[in-house]
Amino acid sequence: MMSQTIKIVVVVLALVAFVIIVPTSGSFVVLLATRAMAFAILAMSVDILLGFTGLSSLGQAAYFGVGAYLTAVLATKFHFGLGWDFWLVVVLGMLIGAALAAVFGLFAIRAGGVYFLMITLALGQCVWGLAYRWNSVTGGDNGINLSGRPSFGLDLSNEVTFFYLVFGFFAASMALMYVLIRSPFGRSLVGIRERELRMQILGYNTWLHKYIAFIIAGAFGGLSGVLWAQTNGHVSPETLVLTTSVDALLMVVLGGAGTLIGAVIGAAIVFGMREYLSTLVPWWQYALGAVYVLTILYLPSGLMGVPARIRQARANTAAQNVVEANKELATKT
Amino acid sequence: MKPKMLTAILVGGAIMLGLGAGASAQTPEVKIGFLAPRSGIFTQLGTDMVDGFQMYLDEHKGMLGGAKVKFIVEDDQGKPDVDVTKAKKLILQDKVDMLVGAVLASSAYALAPVSTAEKMLYIGTVSTADDLAQRQISKYPYLVLSGWVPSQPNHPLGQWACDQGYKKIVAISADYAFGYEQMGGFQQTFEDCGGKIIQKIWVPLGTKDFGPYIPSMKADADAIFTMMVGPMSLQFPKQFRASGNKKPIVGGGTSYDEFALPFMGDEVIGDVSALQYSAAIETPENEAFVKNYRAKYGKVPSYYSESNYAAAKWIDLTLAKHGGKYPGPIEFINTMKTIKINAPRGPVSLDPETKSPIQNIYIKKVEKKKMFGYGKDELWNTVIKTYPAVSQFWTYDKAKFLAQPVYSRDFPPCKYCE
Structure with missing residues (x-):
């Protein structure tokens, strides 16, 4: 069994290798990596709900969307967030994501399981509808073009500089979420996931715990949206359609729920296939579909479940050996 | 799955290298x-x-x-x-x-x-x-x-509809920017010529059942303007004619383009639309x-x-x-x-200033006939009138046109709707 410290060291080493190798690999890969990281923050926020609290949300694109639209509207209508005030936009983006989640949470947290799924889906579609129809603010179906990335000493229009910035946010988000799930609060979320009734009997206000987790996930969703808007330079209702939520959920399931890093691996695989493999072969969708199906069939705990399965297989054969040895003993005596 | 993906990437890479090497410098x-x-x-x-x-x-x-x-x-x-x-x-x-x-x-x-x-x-x-x-x-x-x-093909279409003597038109259109712009173009020229749009109905993109909308269409209209896309184009005329309504239809180009036409039934025969292209142009x-x-x-x-x-x-x-x-x-x-x-x-x-095309706009009527020597009776968009060299500004003064807001859900306003 790998100890927690070794795991952390492995992840940190992987991230360091990533940040050293990617910028040397040509601009398109840099851009892809930037997109994948910006989106991975959203996927991790889904993991907080799905993997640690046991709530499968289909409305996470809503927080992503308000973050993205906030950035675009502030930049185009108020010329705000194009210099140092970009950092303010980041904070505002997280706040608006959290605020929206605080409102939606009041409706959604009352339910669980498939009902939670339906309610979050409906609320997410409300935000999509608003983006689609509120023409004077969102530009409707045509969306909003950002005039350029912010510049404050650092010129973010340079793809590599922007890559480092997004990487910074990505690594910080991951670290923050890791601290969060290792905290007593995070532990109690896992407790709720495993057996909510027992946690209630133990005296925990499970509703409040779930509500707070929901708001935190919303805040990270908002952050992800702010970065996404800057990555693309364009925000449209397509940014927050249902498939965005579904994608985030699938990434988590693919990588392995309840691991954080699984969400990142899922995002990397989906982006790699959808945006890199698709430039090479026309049948990339079959490959992506096959990955999904095989994962669900053979790896219900996602790709992060592979080591555990190997260990389990080994343990099984070991146990088998013991059983056989016992049988042998029994026949002898 | 992983090895498969790797192979794919390797094979793809090899192909790309091969292509790169094959290019000649001559x-x-x-x-x-x-x-x-x-x-x-x-x-x-x-x-x-x-x-x-x-x-x-x-x-x-x-x-x-x-x-x-x-x-x-x-x-x-x-x-x-x-x-x-x-x-x-x-x-x-x-x-x-x-x-x-x-x-x-x-x-x-x-x-x-x-x-x-x-x-x-x-x-x-x-x-x-x-x-x-x-x-x-x-x-x-x-x-x-x-x-x-x-909006380019719809400016002439509005004029044409007015020239047919239509006075009152009910407009039904897909509810998004592309629909607003097409309907806006139609409404502007039609009303400038003296016609009246008496009702505007916006249907959500992807509507499959027009049942709730068709009965609400005002009965005193001379014609119907539609702006549909994709499967909506097929569904609307079918349901509209099935409801017994025999009013003439004039439509935005995508309502009857060659993409939808082969899948349409005889109920669309006689419907009129406007676009810069028809497969039945006889040149x-x-x-x-x-x-x-x-x-x-x-x-x-x-x-x-x-x-x-x-x-x-x-x-x-x-x-x-x-x-x-x-x-x-x-x-x-x-x-x-x-x-x-x-x-x-x-x-x-x-157009040198706006880098948008100046081209013919065709008013087309759906007819069932044989064309270009093909043996079967098929639906074709027969050109019934050609407006030559139409710019996106139609006959309007460019500066004046640009001074008004872009066509939207609320512009031009529906002055004659009650």
């Missing part, structure tokens, strides 16, 4: 990056687009204007986000000279700033939007909209185009095919003026402005 080469949906709900439109462009290339042995063309198609999945990534891939990795294509208006909006930031020529062959071609065009010096502008150029296209791809070309075929021709003629050497985006656009092409859809030139 004839000049031009790399064209083409964006079209190859997956998702717009795949079929994307196929028509690629086929149109490819057909012109094949007819000219892969050469445009003396340059060997490297034609790289990328799947934009019909999503503006993906358009941006794929455009950057084409620019940074494949080092293309120009971008062509894309379907949705939002794709054009997303690609325009990329073209400006990367100083990359982008020719929007299908994707287009009113405001992009009008009030915003000055922001995008590397953008050309070679296909059309949404030798178009007849040859339709016959070749149909022989090659097994279907009648749509405006998606024609628009890209014509764009390939435009690139061909422009490059020829530079001896096959790509002269850089601004120089290319300047040359393009001086060339009037003779496309299957008729003569097309560029």
Whole structure:
């Protein structure tokens, strides 16, 4: 069994290798990596709900969307967030994501399981509808073009500089979420996931715990949206359609729920296939579909479940050996 | 799965290397990056687009204007986000000279700033939007909209409807920017001529059941204006006629384009629509185009095919003026402005200021007949009137037109609705 410290060291080493190798690999890969990281923050926020609290949300694109639209509207209508005030936009983006989640949470947290799924889906579609129809603010179906990335000493229009910035946010988000799930609060979320009734009997206000987790996930969703808007330079209702939520959920399931890093691996695989493999072969969708199906069939705990399965297989054969040895003993005596 | 993916990447890489090594240094080469949906709900439109462009290339042995063309198609999945990534891939990795294509208006909006930031020529062959071609065009010096502008065919259509003596019209349209712009164009010319739009009904994009809307349409109208896209185009006339309503229909181009027509029933016979292209234009150029296209791809070309075929021709003629050497985006656009092409859809030139096309607009009526020597009775968009050399500003003064807001859900206001 790998100890927690070794795991952390492995992840940190992987991230360091990533940040050293990617910028040397040509601009398109840099851009892809930037997109994948910006989106991975959203996927991790889904993991907080799905993997640690046991709530499968289909409305996470809503927080992503308000973050993205906030950035675009502030930049185009108020010329705000194009210099140092970009950092303010980041904070505002997280706040608006959290605020929206605080409102939606009041409706959604009352339910669980498939009902939670339906309610979050409906609320997410409300935000999509608003983006689609509120023409004077969102530009409707045509969306909003950002005039350029912010510049404050650092010129973010340079793809590599922007890559480092997004990487910074990505690594910080991951670290923050890791601290969060290792905290007593995070532990109690896992407790709720495993057996909510027992946690209630133990005296925990499970509703409040779930509500707070929901708001935190919303805040990270908002952050992800702010970065996404800057990555693309364009925000449209397509940014927050249902498939965005579904994608985030699938990434988590693919990588392995309840691991954080699984969400990142899922995002990397989906982006790699959808945006890199698709430039090479026309049948990339079959490959992506096959990955999904095989994962669900053979790896219900996602790709992060592979080591555990190997260990389990080994343990099984070991146990088998013991059983056989016992049988042998029994026949002898 | 992982090894399979790795193999795919390796094989793909090997192919790309092979292609790179095969390029000769003798004839000049031009790399064209083409964006079209190859997956998702717009795949079929994307196929028509690629086929149109490819057909012109094949007819000219892969050469445009003396340059060997490297034609790289990328799947934009019909999503503006993906358009941006794929455009950057084409620019940074494949080092293309120009971008062509894309379907949705939002794709054009997303690609325009990329073209400006990367100083990359982008020719929007299908994707287009009113405001992009009008009030915003000055922001995008590397953008050309070679296909059309949404309101462009609907200005003449409004005039035509008025000339038919229609006084009151009920309008029903898909509820999004592309619909607003088409209906806006129609309403403006129709009302300027003395007609009245007495009701506007907005139906959500993708509506499959018009049952709730049809009974609410006012009975005292002389005609109906519709603006539908995709499966909505098929469903609306079917339900509308089934309800017993016999009023004449005039429609935006996509309500009856060649993409929808083969799947329509006889109930659409007699319906009128306007667009810059009809497969039934009776010119030798178009007849040859339709016959070749149909022989090659097994279907009648749509405006998606024609628009890209014509764009390939435009690139061909422009490059020829530079001896096959790509002269850089601004120089290319300047040359393009001086060339009037003779496309299957008729003569097309560029408005030098807004870089949008000036072209014929055809008022078309659906008829069941034999055309171009094909043996079967089929539905065709017979041209009943041609408005020659229509610009996106119709007969309006450009400055005055640009001073009014872009056509939207609320503009022009519905003065005669109660």
